[in-house]
Amino acid sequence: MQEVTQTSRSGANLDRFAAELGLAHPADGTIWFSVEDGPQVVLEPIDDGRALALHTSLGAAPRAGHEEMAALADLLASNAPDVGHGTVAAIDPVSEDLMLFKRLHRPADLPYEEFSLQLFNFAEAARRRRDGFAPIASPQEDDANEVHEEAFRQLWSEYVFARGLSNAGGEPQAHDPYLITPDEGGYLFVELDPATGSVLLKAVLAFLPLDELDDDPMLRQLLEAHLLGEATGGASFAIDEVAGELIACKHLHLAELSAHELGEEIDDLAMTAARFARMLAITLPGTPTDFRN
Numbered sequence: 263m264q265e266v267t268q269t270s271r272s273g274a275n276l277d278r279f280a281a282e283l284g285l286a287h288p289a290d291g292t293i294w295f296s297v298e299d300g301p302q303v304v305l306e307p308i309d310d311g312r313a314l315a316l317h318t319s320l321g322a323a324p325r326a327g328h329e330e331m332a333a334l335a336d337l338l339a340s341n342a343p344d345v346g347h348g349t350v351a352a353i354d355p356v357s358e359d360l361m362l363f364k365r366l367h368r369p370a371d372l373p374y375e376e377f378s379l380q381l382f383n384f385a386e387a388a389r390r391r392r393d394g395f396a397p398i399a400s401p402q403e404d405d406a407n408e409v410h411e412e413a414f415r416q417l418w419s420e421y422v423f424a425r426g427l428s429n430a431g432g433e434p435q436a437h438d439p440y441l442i443t444p445d446e447g448g449y450l451f452v453e454l455d456p457a458t459g460s461v462l463l464k465a466v467l468a469f470l471p472l473d474e475l476d477d478d479p480m481l482r483q484l485l486e487a488h489l490l491g492e493a494t495g496g497a498s499f500a501i502d503e504v505a506g507e508l509i510a511c512k513h514l515h516l517a518e519l520s521a522h523e524l525g526e527e528i529d530d531l532a533m534t535a536a537r538f539a540r541m542l543a544i545t546l547p548g549t550p551t552d553f554r555n
Contacts, residue, residue: 273370275377276305276314282378297382300389305381308365308490315490316381317363318388323353323485324360334481338508341500343455343462348513349387350498352489353482362388365491367515407456413516414454414461420521439464444532448539448546452528454516461514463527465497465535468544470506480542487538494538495530508544510535 280287287293291307306315324330324337337351337360352361364384369377418440421427439453448466455462484499488510491497497512514527539546 275369275372275374278374279378297385297389300385301392303385303388312368314366314369315363316384317361319359320362320392321360323358331481334485337485338499338501339503341498342502343511347458349384353485354489355486361489362391363490365496367496371515371518410454410459410516417519417521417524421524424521425525442528446532446536447549448535449548450532458513459516461516461519463531464509464511465531466507466509466547467535467539468508469547470508472508495534497531497534
């Protein structure tokens, strides 16, 4: 009975994937697979089965030193949403391995074809990263974009109405990010990611250049803290080189995402950003003590 409960929580999609590939599916729901010549990918239900973590080891993480510090900064830059598209580099503080992971929220809600495609795309991305090829290729946009845009417009309108907010810019536009200023401080943006068809949340922790980012322990702490998103509520840290920002970000599956759930996710990310800013002695931009503006 325990095995049935565990696997059912991980979702029928994972059960079907394991069955089609003839993979062992133990009671805890964790399975392993790989693409040809690729590293072994672990599929691990987390958050009591509400999320699925895809992760693999790419070898030893960079060590302390000037060149290694640059490598850590590059890893954070590779986590930017328009570069990694939800695939994230991290450091395992126990094994000191460089990890690549992707977190699927509510995987049972995904159509099976999309679910299995995400798993294979991650495995292929892991192979390319291990072999030193260019990071993650942007997913191809398709005819579903119009549907995604309309769903996002509707979701945002419902969120604005539920929170009693004003749309100063008029009707929601799916291509533009929406700015929220949380009570905790800082700036938080909500937008549709057309490449993945998901809602992207980005909280700005600091504008670059930031003196603290020259500190190797801080870079390493960021890369360790967000492993699998378990200590960050599903968020990951990244350097957005185009915007010149240090951010915490997360992707949310758009289908069946309610305005209430979106509000909870926004609140959680704002609190996560504020918590880590305090831990790292970073003053969030826009707060009264921030004199950089």
